[in-house]
Amino acid sequence: GLPTSTLKVYIAAIAAHQPTHSEASSLFQHPTVKQFLKGLKNLCPTQNHLVPQWSLTIIFNRLIRFPFEPIGAVSLHMLSLKTAFLLAITSVCRSSELTALHADPPFLQFHPNK
Template identity: 40%
Template structure:
């Protein structure tokens, strides 16, 4: 399966270089692409066409069928990205770089523009007040499930971090350090953020302590 991720020119690279290229996509991205490629392969089987030999004009029928089933345009683009990762392309160019595909996606955005549904407004102060009462307080009788929910929410709302970065936090030292006036959190060393740079990889989360107990007022 590793060879399927590499283009014809990338296969000519050394094994060490190939491993670096294979690691350019996160495991979550690889799993997503594999699932969507499998779905595309099933669609090709229904049309009696090998997935690696499907021409671009026929490939465009697939995302159109997905959109007509109610899939969002952003999700359709992910399906095409998955196809582009495995398909050899057309005349040395990937599926995404094909001018016909670009025009198709642009027009698809215009024809099937997504209208955001209005969602009820929520009150942060109301949510915080609920967290100071049962079943979240008192902490001595709070279940681990509710305590985990409360901790994750407070970290998310005060740090504005993505859910993936919050899931990468751990209570084990040296990733969590308690100071007198704050708690210092750092994602696990194996976690890679969306933007992989020295700043984002080593960026800590600092949560100041409550000077008064949250349930005192």
């Protein structure tokens, strides 16, 4: 079926072509139309998908293949992307917390013995 919003556009288009003195000019206020739209909303509630659906398994399977593996042959850029993703997915932080990470001294230090 059509979404409720599409049917509302159709009703508005019909109302726009009716004479202003007729009952159709206030078509959305007509009791039958109001009852129909209310019933339609109850039968077919809108579904808001705020976050796109994705599969972590597919992403992990991709991270164990080229261009992310083998580690010895991976560019620093691709290794950085893989590391950043794994950090983001495992830390359960907000994106603002992740962007607050710095790679400048004194925030990042390399120790030769570790």
